[in-house]
Amino acid sequence: MHSVHVRSILFILLAVCLMSPPAFGVPVEKYQFLKISPQDHKAVVKTPDGQLQVVGVGDVIADDVTVIEVAEGRIVLEAPGEKGPETVIVRFDGRHQRIERLSRQGDRAPELLRPPSFGDGSAAVPSFDATQPGPR
Secondary structure, three states: OHHHHHHHHHHHHHHHHHHOOOOOOOOHHHOEEEEEEOOOOEEEEEOOOOOEEEEEOOOEEOOOEEEEEEEOOEEEEEEEEOOEEEEEEEEEOOOOEEEEEEEOOOOOOOOOOOOOEOOOOOEOOOOOOOOOOOOO
16 A cells, blocks of 8 residues: 555656756757847847847846847857856857857866875885985
8 A cells, every 4th residue: 555655656756757847948059049239239039939039138038048248240148057057159140150058067176196106105206315415
């Protein structure tokens, strides 16, 4: 009886997960940028459902993508990525758009290496005795 109850709960949780929308919303690639006005810091974008939208710096598109910059030939966006926010640069030449994604590689510090050691446990780094005269 108890296992039937656990299975029911697991089934409900699985159904909820499968029906929920994706975590990152509609991908930026589904949007088509039609015109950029760098002097006004605005752009015209065609949404995946075919609607035209005028966007500017600070506006949110695709539910979770923010317009950071509108400049000559490019629009810079900030979007959620797998490892935190990523910068998305949409380059536009009037007819074609190219999307570049830049993300942080992580905050891990580089691994520090210690000098190799010999079998007796002594380090392979030369040592010196300050009380002895050095080579001349």
